[in-house]
Amino acid sequence: MKPAQKDRFARHIRLPQIGEKGQQAILDASALIVGVGGLGSPAAMYLAAAGIGKLVLSDYDIVETSNLQRQIIHRNDAVGENKVESGRQTLKALSPDCEVGVIGYQMEADELRQVVDSVDIVLDCSDNYPTRFDVNRSCVETGTTLVTGAAIRLEGQIMNYQPAADSACYQCLYTHAYGAEESCELEGVLGPVVGVIGTLQALQALLILAGRGDALVNRLLLFDAYAMEWRAVTLPKNPDCPACGKA
Amino acid sequence: MNINIEFYASLMKYLPPGKSRFRREVKVDDGITLSRLIEQYNIAEDQAHLVLVNGLFVNCGADRDNRALVEGDVVSIWPPVAGG
Numbered sequence: 001m002k003p004a005q006k007d008r009f010a011r012h013i014r015l016p017q018i019g020e021k022g023q024q025a026i027l028d029a030s031a032l033i034v035g036v037g038g039l040g041s042p043a044a045m046y047l048a049a050a051g052i053g054k055l056v057l058s059d060y061d062i063v064e065t066s067n068l069q070r071q072i073i074h075r076n077d078a079v080g081e082n083k084v085e086s087g088r089q090t091l092k093a094l095s096p097d098c099e100v101g102v103i104g105y106q107m108e109a110d111e112l113r114q115v116v117d118s119v120d121i122v123l124d125c126s127d128n129y130p131t132r133f134d135v136n137r138s139c140v141e142t143g144t145t146l147v148t149g150a151a152i153r154l155e156g157q158i159m160n161y162q163p164a165a166d167s168a169c170y171q172c173l174y175t176h177a178y179g180a181e182e183s184c185e186l187e188g189v190l191g192p193v194v195g196v197i198g199t200l201q202a203l204q205a206l207l208i209l210a211g212r213g214d215a216l217v218n219r220l221l222l223f224d225a226y227a228m229e230w231r232a233v234t235l236p237k238n239p240d241c242p243a244c245g246k247a
Numbered sequence: 248m249n250i251n252i253e254f255y256a257s258l259m260k261y262l263p264p265g266k267s268r269f270r271r272e273v274k275v276d277d278g279i280t281l282s283r284l285i286e287q288y289n290i291a292e293d294q295a296h297l298v299l300v301n302g303l304f305v306n307c308g309a310d311r312d313n314r315a316l317v318e319g320d321v322v323s324i325w326p327p328v329a330g331g
Contacts, residue, residue: 039331127331152330155256184330222325224255227268233297235304
């Protein structure tokens with residue numbers, strides 16, 4: 001590690017759970033962020049600030065004025081730009097050494113699998129079930145660790161799929177199809193709720209990359225922001241899961 | 248028999264009047280199934296996403312249909328969340 005890096009990341013290195021070894025693992029790591037919205041904003045910014053070697057941003061939307069109350073990676077003057085390009089500019093300003101790749105279109109299943117396979121960890125920060133199931137399946141097929149967060153209104157949740165621990169996957173939660181698609185546009189969302197969950201995704205990713213992230217194996221963490229209640233739910237692996245089950 | 252119900256987030260509106268923001272002690276028929284309880288509170292099946300009995304996840308479908316509740320059980324229900 002270069003002296004400038006030791007200085008920049010001194011507060012991480014001081015932590016016994018991270019140390020120089022953990023920080024080096026973060027510097028050498030790559031992550032795919034699926035969705036550069038409310039969750040992806042803090043997730044990408046914290047990972048870039050923490051020194052992650054490479055981030056790949058995937059999103060095919062453009063920045064709209066109504067995004068700005070929560071999607072803090074995008075600036076007022078980025079309205080009308082592609083989210084991935086706007087995100088890249090913010091990340092490069094924050095952390096010039098972080099390599100930032102962008103994918104500004106909807107990937108087909110094969111390409112998604114290839115991209116997932118090319119990174120160390122995936123953060124699902126998307127906003128719909130079809131994308132979430134596709135990302136989860138790609139992670140299961142390629143044995144890639146997944147940190148998945150979701151938030152709407154005043155509620156959020158986070159869980160991990162960790163193939164090294166043979167953990168439950170995101171699809172284990174969904175044996176039935178969920179037709180009820182809810183969007184932040186229709187339901188509303190209080191900005192910091194996505195901030196809390198996206199930040200936790202970055203936190204989990206950093207701990208996992210540093211070899212310290214087993215706290216959410218087979219556990220789902222639920223956040224009710226209105227009641228200020230957190231619940232941890234034990235989530236057993238579903239043997240009949242359509243993604244990770246034996247069938 | 249008496250059980251405790253906890254409805255979180257957008258499901259709190261289905262709780263009967265009471266003090267706690269998300270928890271009530273309620274009287275139900277002896278041996279009522281989880282599915283019947285959810286129906287009784289008018290929660291649509293696709294809104295009763297995460298259902299726990301005494302903190303343990305119960306899958307939807309047959310597992311909920313066959314799960315008979317007993318006195319003192321705590322049933323917690325969360326809606327699905329996919330936004331980002």
